[in-house]
Amino acid sequence: MSGQLTQRIDDLAAEFAELEPRERLELLLEFSEKLPPLPPEFAEQRDQQLGRVQECQTPVYLWTDLVDGRVRIVADVAPEAPTVKGFVSILVELFSGVSPDEVLTAPGDLVQRFGLVDALGMVRMRGLQAIAHHIRRKVAAQMST
Amino acid sequence: MAKAYANPDVLVSTEWVAEHHQDPSVRIVESDEDVLLYQQGHVPGAVMIDWHTDLQDQVVRDYIDKERFARLCSSKGIANDTTVVFYGDKNNWWACYAFWVFKLYGHAECRIMNGGRKRWEADGREWSREPEPQYPATSYVAAEPDPSLRAFQAEVLKHQNKGKPLVDVRSPGEYTGELLHMPDYPQEGALRGGHIPGAISIPWSRSVNDDGTFKSARDLEKIYVREAGLKRRSPIVAYCRIGERSSHTWFVLHYLLGFPKVKNYDGSWTEWGNTVGVPIEKGPGGTASAEASS
Structure with a gap:
């Protein structure tokens, strides 16, 4: 399948593959710094702990919806957790604007594809994967409503 | 009543x-839960030691051996x-962990920067984004691991059997067995919930x-002596x-x-709660005297 999301994942995987493990962390840090700030209309929800990803280590807040049949994700992660923030930022960039079907069939091993396992270690990796699963579940729930 | 820290x-x-x-x-050493924090900004001149990858x-669930240390x-x-x-995020959890590993291999002079990253930030001190400094290599010689710091499961079983004091430092929900993992850490769970009986x-x-x-x-x-009833000379x-x-x-x-x-049982609940046949207690358990039976 050669969808838009597959292409984005392959491109990013190729970008990570060219880097040394240490540089991969730098790229992840760059992603953490370019996660768009939370739109003000979501701040109140976050302050009420709505949108909290319960599976995740650090406070991570995620909202997904469908705009004209395309996935939109809004997220907020504390700056004290740049690894999580960087990975969420990658997911937002990858998944935004693609069809929900593509999100649901996205590969479950993104952390491995981006070559981050050695840099992060297995324990941290599972926490990040939980966020990707969380997005898939939310998108699936929205498709059925 | 102690007015000052023992050390x-x-x-x-x-x-x-x-x-x-x-x-x-x-040498200033940063040890964090979040592996990117060091790059995001660290104490000038500090090196990074990661609890997991360093x-x-x-392969084996254990620490690096003394040669690798x-x-x-x-x-x-x-x-x-x-x-x-040592200093780090999360109230110095990983800093204390790294400190403990350094003590395990006999490093003499170890310190903790009180307050860790949080306090450094609150004090308005400088963060460096320079790459990790490279210092000249040393001819370090590590000692054999100090068995007085580390408890293995077999020893903890005997300790528990004799009713000696065990301290469970997890969240209340993990202790009672309502939660199989820390509230936000599902990836580090166990098959059974609860605590070591008597802890x-x-x-x-x-x-x-x-x-x-x-x-x-x-x-x-x-907290530890008057409320919990721990006795200074007991093996804990x-x-x-x-x-x-x-x-x-x-x-x-x-x-x-x-x-x-005092020993740290690093196998902890991810070992105990996954082990066949070891005793487990659920519910609120004892919170007062740990010495009742000894």
Whole structure:
């Protein structure tokens, strides 16, 4: 399948593959710094702990919806957790604007594809994967409503 | 009633670190839960040691051996007589964990920067985004692991059988068995919930202030001795889920309160709660005297 999301994942995987493990962390840090700030209309929800990803280590807040049949994700992660923030930022960039079907069939091993396992270690990796699963579940729930 | 820490020198302030980060006899080491924090900004001159990718063996569930520990120290410019100051995120959990591993291999001079990253930030001190500094290699020689710091499961079983004090430092929900993991850490669960029978619950977080620093000796003594009933001379085993929060409590009991015989059971609940046939207790359990049966 050669969808838009597959292409984005392959491109990013190729970008990570060219880097040394240490540089991969730098790229992840760059992603953490370019996660768009939370739109003000979501701040109140976050302050009420709505949108909290319960599976995740650090406070991570995620909202997904469908705009004209395309996935939109809004997220907020504390700056004290740049690894999580960087990975969420990658997911937002990858998944935004693609069809929900593509999100649901996205590969479950993104952390491995981006070559981050050695840099992060297995324990941290599972926490990040939980966020990707969380997005898939939310998108699936929205498709059925 | 203790008015001062048993080993006050083991804690240094952010001010001390700011004054000594270029001191060649001192090495500042950052150890975090979040592996990117060091790159996001670190104490100038500090090196990074990761609890997972540096201190743990990547195949066997164990720490690196003493040869690899020596190579790690050498690569970070740490000699046997270097004063190593640890700091990190999450109220110094991983800093205490790294401190514990350094003590396991006999490093003499270890310190914790009181308050960790949180306090450094609150004090408005400088963060560096320079790449990790490369210091000249040393000819570090590590000692054999010190068995007085580390408890293995077989020993904990005997300890439990004899009714000796065990301190469970996890969150209350993990202790009672309602939760199989820390509220936000589902990936580090166990097949069974509850606690080691007889263990008393003293969540690690009770030992720290809001600014990330340790509570005063007087407050710590109130929590661990007066309320929990721990006796200074008893052999005590602390455990949590993977051994990091309990290394924090180990630090508090051994270094700040001066209890002589405290071990960290690093196998902790991810070992105990997955082991066939070991005794487990659910529910609120005992919270007062740990010494009732001894």
